[in-house]
Amino acid sequence: MEKLEFRTKLIEVRKAKGLTQVDVAEKSRITVRTIQRIESGIVKPRAFTIKIISETLGFDFYDSSDICHDVILNQNSKLKRHTIFWYVKDLFNLKTNTMKKISILSTTSLIIVLGLFSFNSEIFAQTSNKKNSITVQKNMDKSIKRIDVRFTNYLTYDSLISIKNHLKAYDIKINYKKIEFDEDNRLKDISLEAFTKLGSGSFSMPLSDITKTGGFFVDYSKNTKTKFCIGGCDL
Known part of the structure; x- marks a missing residue:
C-alpha cells in the first residue's frame, strides 16, 4: 500500500465514523500532531502506526479489495443518516x-x-x-339537502322505534310490516313502507349479514335526477 492511499482512506474512514483528529489520537494513543501530519501528507506512517490506527478504527487499511470499498460506503450511509438528523434538529x-x-x-x-x-x-x-341509521346533509343556508335512512344488522327494536320517531320531524312516515331479530336481539329481517313528500315505496330485506345495508333516501336538491329511492339505493 502506498502511503498516499493510506492518508486518503484515513480521512475518509475517520469522517465516515464521525470522528475528529483528536478522537483518533486519543483512541489510538498517537499524538494529534502525528495524525495531522499523516493526513496532510507531511510524514509517511510506519507499518506499526498503520496497524494501531487500523485496530482503533476497526478498518483494515492493508486490505485494498472491494470489501474495503463496501465498508466505506456503509460508513458513508451512516454519515448521511446523521446529516439528515442534523437537518431535522437544526429545523x-x-x-x-x-x-x-x-x-x-x-x-x-x-x-x-x-x-x-x-x-x-x-x-x-x-x-x-x-x-348511525339517519344521515342528514344540509346546504350552506342550513336547509336540508338530502336524508339517508339505513337499516343494518346493528339495529335493535329500540333503534327502530327511535328511527321512526326521529323521521317524523322531517315529515317522513314509515310503517314496519315485518321485523325479526336474532339471538342477540339485533335486526335479522325487515320489511317496511316509507312515505315522503317526494315519493313513497316499500322494501323487504334479510339483514343477517352485517355487511348488508338496506333503506331509502330523499334528495331535496334542485338539480338531482332521483328525488326518492328505496331498496337498492346508493346509501
Whole structure:
C-alpha cells in the first residue's frame, strides 16, 4: 500500500465514523500532531502506526479489495443518516433563519392536522354507515339537502322505534310490516313502507349479514335526477 492511499482512506474512514483528529489520537494513543501530519501528507506512517490506527478504527487499511470499498460506503450511509438528523434538529433551532423555519414548521403542522382530521373523518363516516341509521346533509343556508335512512344488522327494536320517531320531524312516515331479530336481539329481517313528500315505496330485506345495508333516501336538491329511492339505493 502506498502511503498516499493510506492518508486518503484515513480521512475518509475517520469522517465516515464521525470522528475528529483528536478522537483518533486519543483512541489510538498517537499524538494529534502525528495524525495531522499523516493526513496532510507531511510524514509517511510506519507499518506499526498503520496497524494501531487500523485496530482503533476497526478498518483494515492493508486490505485494498472491494470489501474495503463496501465498508466505506456503509460508513458513508451512516454519515448521511446523521446529516439528515442534523437537518431535522437544526429545523427546530429558531435562532437562525427564524421566519423561514417557522413557515416550514407551520405548514408541516397544518398538513399533519389536516391529515389526521381527514383520517378521523373517514373513520367516523365508516362508523356512521354501519351504526348511525339517519344521515342528514344540509346546504350552506342550513336547509336540508338530502336524508339517508339505513337499516343494518346493528339495529335493535329500540333503534327502530327511535328511527321512526326521529323521521317524523322531517315529515317522513314509515310503517314496519315485518321485523325479526336474532339471538342477540339485533335486526335479522325487515320489511317496511316509507312515505315522503317526494315519493313513497316499500322494501323487504334479510339483514343477517352485517355487511348488508338496506333503506331509502330523499334528495331535496334542485338539480338531482332521483328525488326518492328505496331498496337498492346508493346509501
